[in-house]
Amino acid sequence: MNNTQPMRALITGITGQDGSYLTELLLEKGYEVHGLVRRSSTFNTDRIDHLYVDPHTPGARLKLHFADLTDASRLVTLIDTIQPHEVYNLAAQSHVRVSFDEPEYTGDTTGLGTIRLLEAIRAAGSDARFYQASSSEMFGATPPPQNEETPFYPRSPYGAAKVYSYWITKNYREAYGVFASNGILFNHESPRRGDTFVTRKITRAVARIAAGQQSELFMGNLDAVRDWGYAPEYVEAMWRMLQHDEPDDFVVATGTSYTVRDFLELSFGHVGLDYRDYVRFDERYLRPTEVDALIGDFGKAQDRLGWTPKVLTPRLAQIMVEADQAALEVEGSRYVDAVQTA
Ligand SMILES: NC(=O)c1ccc[n+]([C@@H]2O[C@H](COP(=O)([O-])OP(=O)(O)OC[C@H]3O[C@@H](n4cnc5c(N)ncnc54)[C@H](OP(=O)(O)O)[C@@H]3O)[C@@H](O)[C@H]2O)c1
Known part of the structure; x- marks a missing residue:
């Protein structure tokens, strides 16, 4: 080159x-x-x-x-x-x-x-x-x-x-x-994950529920295990x-495993709430065939590429909840500005 x-x-x-x-x-x-x-x-x-x-x-x-x-x-x-x-x-x-x-x-x-x-x-x-x-x-x-x-x-x-x-x-x-x-x-x-993917759907809802803008969160399978x-x-x-x-x-991968329920618990827990008070079941979110458990072994990437993960799920949930709370504040202040200048 x-x-x-x-x-x-x-x-x-x-x-x-x-x-x-x-x-x-x-x-x-x-x-x-x-x-x-x-x-x-x-x-x-x-x-x-x-x-x-x-x-x-x-x-x-x-x-x-x-x-x-x-x-x-x-x-x-x-x-x-x-x-x-x-x-x-x-x-x-x-x-x-x-x-x-x-x-x-x-x-x-x-x-x-x-x-x-x-x-x-x-x-x-x-x-x-x-x-x-x-x-x-x-x-x-x-x-x-x-x-x-x-x-x-x-x-x-x-x-x-x-x-x-x-x-x-x-x-x-x-x-x-x-x-x-x-x-x-x-x-x-x-924080840039698409809004309809399960983690982001949860963290957006947590931010809105904590701000009093939402009262329920409809979910499908909570037992799926993911890495x-x-x-x-x-x-x-x-x-x-x-x-x-x-x-x-x-x-x-990270080689660690959490259920969707765990992710709910971590995310709601971050704002001092119990997910069980807000989460409702909706069968429309079930898939015709589910993938029960994905946990990766990243040994080869570690050996040959020198790559290792640093941020694991509990910290990830915190990063995403905090980002969604911050985004909501910006959205809220924009709305107030718009109302005041209208
Ligand atoms: N995130 C994960 O956990 C994960 C895990 C394993 C593999 N992957 C794969 O990794 C890739 C990146 O994931 P991501 O999370 O960044 O996905 P993403 O946020 O959904 O982004 C998908 C991208 O593909 C574009 N796209 C969709 N259809 C297209 C088409 N017909 N022609 C051109 N562009 C098209 C989208 O454009 P628009 O913005 O216009 O929609 C968007 O830029 C994807 O292939 C995904 O399947 C993701």
């Missing part, structure tokens, strides 16, 4: 939770970051707005491009014009429950989207390193602890689509010599995978 040129990365899913943290990390490291953004009738760039500078500004290193993982020819054009050194495929219909409602669309984006991108890399003759956002949901019904050798048994259209993407990534590594790695990430959360880590630490593992001397597959 020419030393005067910065490293160029292309991130699909840049507007998502992980995409936003990865963008911060890569910009800090001096990369030029290109992000694929879906055209939408309302702005969908909230998570990266703080990083955006007008592209006319000299030295601007974040560049956004309209594209979609369902549009193969656009992906070819983008790879060809950007000539990235690294491609991070984070885009997906990423919600497990929603994948039962939209199974075909989930297969198209979360599954076939990966082959479209890999084919674009091949068609452009690119030697970009490729990261695939694989998921612990691929293990599904296989009991924990799960590591890189654990057989897959997905329990949702989302998990099945991710299994396809996992294998096609591995296949392009073996068939065409693409530097393609799978990060098999267990659940990771943050929740902190998203900013997990994007560091993604980057390390592409700096490794050879492509490989890595589990990224």
Whole structure:
């Protein structure tokens, strides 16, 4: 590589939770970051707005491009014009429950989207390193602890689509010599987690209940066991995978386990409340097939990438509750301002 040129990365899913943290990390490291953004009738760039500078500004290193993982020819054009050194495929219909409602669309984006991108890399003759956002949901019904050798048994259209993407990534590594790695990430959360994912749904509700703005929280299965880590630490593992001397597959997890009920207890406990006074059951939140327990063994990532998690679930719940309380205060003060100036 020419030393005067910065490293160029292309991130699909840049507007998502992980995409936003990865963008911060890569910009800090001096990369030029290109992000694929879906055209939408309302702005969908909230998570990266703080990083955006007008592209006319000299030295601007974040560049956004309209594209979609369902549009193969656009992906070819983008790879060809950007000539990235690294491609991070984070885009997906990423919600497990929603994948039962939209199974075909989930297969198209979360599954076939990966082959479209890999084919674009091949068609452009690119030697970009490729990261695939694989998921612990691929293990599904296989009991924990799960590591890189654990057989897959997905329990949702989302998990099945991710299994396809996992294998096609591995296949392009073996068939065409693409530097393609799978990060098999267990659940990771943050204040930027989507509002309908269980942890964020809980911490938002806790903030609102503590502020007297909500009185009930409707939940589904409280017995599911998960291994929740902190998203900013997990994007560091993604980057390390592409700096490794050879492509490989890595589990990224904390190795600890908590139930959804535990997460409720931790989050409500943080504001001095008992979750049992507020939580109600709603069967609509149950999935047709549940994943009972996911607990990752991250030994390989620790040995080969030197990666270890620092923030564990109790601290994570605290970070998220505090962030949602702070966000509510800002929202509240904006509302007061609007009323006063109306
Ligand atoms: N967070 C976790 O615990 C976890 C664990 C394992 C694996 N993963 C996987 O890691 C990746 C990142 O997760 P995340 O939590 O950051 O997900 P997220 O917040 O839901 O972000 C998903 C991103 O994908 C984009 N996207 C969706 N469909 C697209 C399409 N057809 N074309 C282009 N972009 C599309 C979204 O764009 P919009 O903003 O326009 O919707 C968004 O930027 C996902 O692939 C997810 O499945 C996540």
